[in-house]
Amino acid sequence: MERNVGTLDAIMRITCGLTGLAWSTSHMSKRYDRTMPMLVSVYSAMKVAEGITRYCPILDMLNVNSENLLTRNSTSSDENGQELPRSH
Numbered sequence: 001m002e003r004n005v006g007t008l009d010a011i012m013r014i015t016c017g018l019t020g021l022a023w024s025t026s027h028m029s030k031r032y033d034r035t036m037p038m039l040v041s042v043y044s045a046m047k048v049a050e051g052i053t054r055y056c057p058i059l060d061m062l063n064v065n066s067e068n069l070l071t072r073n074s075t076s077s078d079e080n081g082q083e084l085p086r087s088h
């Protein structure tokens with residue numbers, strides 16, 4: 001598995017996932033027979049795992065790599081790797 005989740009994206013996934021797990025745990029401790037907290041806990045655990053491993057199967061299916069989304073290139077290049085002139 002090749003990494004396809006960037007650092008900031010991974011931190012956000014871990015943070016939101018742990019928040020969702022805390023919410024669902026608190027709600028399941030009151031009434032454990034509810035469906036919504038169980039679904040949120042499964043989804044949140046999946047997001048924490050994606051953040052830790054830095055691999056997302058959905059992004060892989062869509063051929064998207066979020067590692068390169070926030071980096072700025074000083075020059076642009078076309079699909080052949082040749083630099084394109086910058087417009088100001």
